Amino acid sequence: MSKPDMKINIAGIELKNPVMTASGTFGSGKEYGEYIDLNKLGAIVVKGVSDTPWKGNDSPRIAETYGGMLNSIGLQNPGVETFIKEDLPFLEQYDTKVIVNIVGRTIEEYCEVAERLGDTNIDMVELNISCPNVKEGGVAFGTDPFMVEEVTKAVKKVAKQPLIVKLSPNVTDIVSIAKAAVNGGADALSLINTLLGMVIDIDRREPVLANIVGGLSGPAIKPVAVRMVYEVAKAVDVPIIGMGGIMDGEDAVEFILAGATGVAVGMANFINPTATIDVLSGIEDYMIKYGFNSIEEIRKGLVISDF
Amino acid sequence: MSKPDMKINIAGIELKNPVMTASGTFGSGKEYGEYIDLNKLGAIVVKGVSDTPWKGNDSPRIAETYGGMLNSIGLQNPGVETFIKEDLPFLEQYDTKVIVNIVGRTIEEYCEVAERLGDTNIDMVELNISCPNVKEGGVAFGTDPFMVEEVTKAVKKVAKQPLIVKLSPNVTDIVSIAKAAVNGGADALSLINTLLGMVIDIDRREPVLANIVGGLSGPAIKPVAVRMVYEVAKAVDVPIIGMGGIMDGEDAVEFILAGATGVAVGMANFINPTATIDVLSGIEDYMIKYGFNSIEEIRKGLVISDF
Amino acid sequence: MKKLYYPTIIEQKQIAQGIFSMKLQCDEIAGTALPGQFINLYCKEHELLLPRPISICETDKQKGTVMLVYAVVGRGTESFSRLQKGDMIKVLGPLGNGFKIEKGVNIHMLVGGGIGVPPLVELSKHLKGEVYAFLGFAHNPILVGKLKNYGAKILVATEDGNVGFKGNVIELLDKKDIKGDMIYSCGPKPMLKAVSEWAKGRGIRAQVSMEERMACGIGVCMGCTRKIKKKGEKDWQNRKVCTDGPVFWSEEVIWDE
């Protein structure tokens, strides 16, 4: 049997398949290059990059939860210049798309990073307005439709590459946020970022995380993520990159059926360094089993019975 | 060693211990009476009751998720009159407090149920403005601070018993919702209700639930619940009943440390019919181990280091 | 008494492609279970929290054993199939109401489809009079020998004609055209619906054992409902498969979903 066609198209850019990495869970790809062939990925989404270096939050930054984890990294990163100098040349060796997740404390900071990246040949920019782990910026931009539209507009104006806006799930109405991003000019949406959570060590009687609260990811949040992708896909016309608890190909298919064009693998990388490749072959298996010829076919394949 | 004092006080009503049942997961107590001594519970919170009988949603109404479950019951119940005639006499036999969860499609309907219950000797009313499974009322009241305050005020006016308001976690800012409920006259708050989620059967390519989306509960959501209890406890002065994924005494202690006065056990009942009693003895063990003399002491026992 | 038990698995074997039989040592359930009741099985995997309802296929009160027959269709049943003799399993039961066994019924018609056959086995042991077992399968029949041993007259249909009549169980019913006094049926929903119509057309009373996704299994969560309209009621109600059923009178079930 011939291999199914797994190509997808996001904002005019063709990806060889829908499998990407979730920002912040794959570094800049180097480390996982020891375990998998990076050429096989649809895209590598690198960790959040800011204009100047950010130190991130204090440790502990990680807590385990039932079927998931909390993180409160706080977007530690060496800044966009270091990224361009040290990580980008590595990524450019590979035949995969490079998407850079950008962060900022103010609209100006977001714009600076996007502008600076405009001089490089990365493929897309992912605007992170949904990180729950920083006090300024981050999620503050992501929970109010007006702010979402403003920051999207501003970044879209300066960005040379297509713009993905990454949405926070910690909102009452994800659809209004998604629409605001699209109104602001988003070429695609990615969701979900982490849910805000907290774990208390009952023996020490203190929060496990130094930052007290952190972002919940992993299989525990998958039903929330699938629901949000489904709701947003019905409401907007731009492509969606779905994520949240994807551990295998079947999970990924669930997101595509919910309306996602691409999928991203996050926490699963920590449990299985070849998770991305396993997800990829799992999707392929599903396509072969049910005779799907394209990702688009799966995406349109959900049947809603009229009960 | 003498048994620790587990009494708590909510709106002037003394409960012998903090362990309650989460509405909708314990029926009206009869069924679990075959497994446990209902006299041992701090309170029994019965399932949502409306003015007239509600048929609920179509089946399937249950889907399993990683470390949790979705339900889309849609508040099926035989109505307040039947509840008073058939369930209440059973509950009155027991030496435990009875809290009735009330639901409605309009403010008037909520008020009718609360008024009708005013003639009975139930102990408290829990206003459910957070059920994600009904189209009208339910969560619509629970996600907008203005509406929360309105409905709380209206019900408070007619209710003869102390009023607990049950909050939805599907909101951007739980604290503003909590404050609105308190402004409206809530004597206590309970949280969290379920997170909105969805599961797709990838082989049949359709949502598992007939209602498409449903409410997520179980250990998977515990970090979100603990975080919300923590945030709300810092912001309001009324007692909080914490719930969401409590499976054992340690989970319950986590909620009390986060700021809850009482705790409620939901999905755990389905996995272990004696879950409530196990939670109770787990809390007691913790108190003995660490020398706590009251629930209040635990509740004030969280240490936030200054990193 | 219906309770949580932790019985030992004393036998586990594959009886057909993807179908397993598991025998539990559980005197309490064996001693009290009625034909048509089910038990809730819990998975060892803590990410799979909900119990799986499985019908009691057969009990041996003397030996205190309970036999289950289940198909591997997902993670839970897959996990059960990996358990071995000597392992313990957490179960809750016996649950639900069994088949009604009425006096004055002489010709019994069991109608089972695929993995719906198991509960008919225990039932067949309790019926007095003539017992016909109409059994439909896709390809591989199961439990036929057992039903035969217990005295049922066996009529098998397979969709591909592998064994017995080629076709489905309704076609087989049509062909044989036996007029029993009571039908007891368990199988996929479309089959139950067809059996229900077939029975109605011939004026035979029928009991159907229904399935629905469950959480508690004991009647508290309202998760497992089906639309049921009891005799004399003006409108249907969502009734619980776990405690109002799983066996219902076929004419009370609203099939139009």
Place this chain on the structure above:
Amino acid sequence: MKKLYYPTIIEQKQIAQGIFSMKLQCDEIAGTALPGQFINLYCKEHELLLPRPISICETDKQKGTVMLVYAVVGRGTESFSRLQKGDMIKVLGPLGNGFKIEKGVNIHMLVGGGIGVPPLVELSKHLKGEVYAFLGFAHNPILVGKLKNYGAKILVATEDGNVGFKGNVIELLDKKDIKGDMIYSCGPKPMLKAVSEWAKGRGIRAQVSMEERMACGIGVCMGCTRKIKKKGEKDWQNRKVCTDGPVFWSEEVIWDE
């Protein structure tokens, strides 16, 4: 090479109250691991997803075995302790940077506290010259015999005076006042901090093996950072325990948290 492996457990035993040693058959890790490196152990329970980092206590390159010594402190380590000889376990490793073994160092001082002692065992086998092992425990010493066999001079302190010197390991260091050329230390953070100050006061260079909660273990998640200020740097940076460490030069660690 650092990779995922599924080695078989060839020995599991309790060596003290709540402390277990586990031996794995894993030629690849045994063949390449350096003293001070660790491996990530995965739990069989799927609700516990994150791996647990455990130091390599000892390897046997000939036999291809890896020894771990761990304390049961939570669900993950509790789950490891239930595994038996013959069971498989998923591991990733070897991870992190080991202790630096420099030429010209003649007097080595190992300073271990409790469950920090294990990585010092393999290290001791690689050191040439005099090796002193200062070992502090609450009550029950572990691995003392092994370190002795490998030629270390043993100095034990227990907090309750159960064995050896009564007091903590710093007091023991003070008392013995040996002036080594290099300290290698592993144990709880307050101990490492005290060792660091002790070493500084005496002008002895010290390496400390740090712990932090981890997710990936391979340097991508930025979850495991500690404040480190390298020589010549103006300000500290959050550096990764998993790949920049776990062993750091004591004078580079910002202790004031």
